[in-house]
Amino acid sequence: MLASTFREPAREIAYVSMLRAQRARAILLIGSGFQDRAWERAMDAELDPYVRAGGRVAVVSRHRSLRVDTVQPENRAGAAELAKALVALGHREFAVLTGPPELTTVADRLAGFREGLAGAGIGLDRVVRGGRSPGRAGIWRRGGHWRPAAPGRPASSP
Numbered sequence: 765m766l767a768s769t770f771r772e773p774a775r776e777i778a779y780v781s782m783l784r785a786q787r788a789r790a791i792l793l794i795g796s797g798f799q800d801r802a803w804e805r806a807m808d809a810e811l812d813p814y815v816r817a818g819g820r821v822a823v824v825s826r827h828r829s830l831r832v833d834t835v836q837p838e839n840r841a842g843a844a845e846l847a848k849a850l851v852a853l854g855h856r857e858f859a860v861l862t863g864p865p866e867l868t869t870v871a872d873r874l875a876g877f878r879e880g881l882a883g884a885g886i887g888l889d890r891v892v893r894g895g896r897s898p899g900r901a902g903i904w905r906r907g908g909h910w911r912p913a914a915p916g917r918p919a920s921s922p
Contacts, residue, residue, distance in 0.1 A: 797827030847880025
């Protein structure tokens with residue numbers, strides 16, 4: 765079974781519960797973890813009995829408290845290298861458009877980017893935080909251009 769949770773923590777827990785009920789042999793969670801203690805407890809409540817019953821679980825990305833096999837992309841180090849490369853090209857002023865701050869990938873990448881800039885004595889000028897989905901973030905992509913929502917004007921749509 766393949767399912768998309770659209771970054772909704774409750775939906776992710778519900779899908780894991782369904783997979784557990786279906787007695788799936790393995791569960792693979794791909795995507796950012798949530799920096800949310802309630803989500804962590806609820807996910808642990810689903811995964812612990814599943815693993816004790818012989819199920820296998822693996823995650824891709826940092827999931828702070830889950831005790832399962834993990835593949836961790838180098839989000840922090842990659843973002844630091846990006847910042848260093850941009851500084852090496854001569855850039856000195858930066859703004860970052862992020863996803864929701866409760867996602868571990870967002871936290872890791874933003875921290876890495878800041879570290880890369882700090883190594884050159886440069887601060888991050890602006891961080892624009894988005895939501896869990898394009899509709900909540902107020903930002904959509906259209907024709908390769910981003911246009912944030914503004915008072916009296918909706919965000920551009922896909």
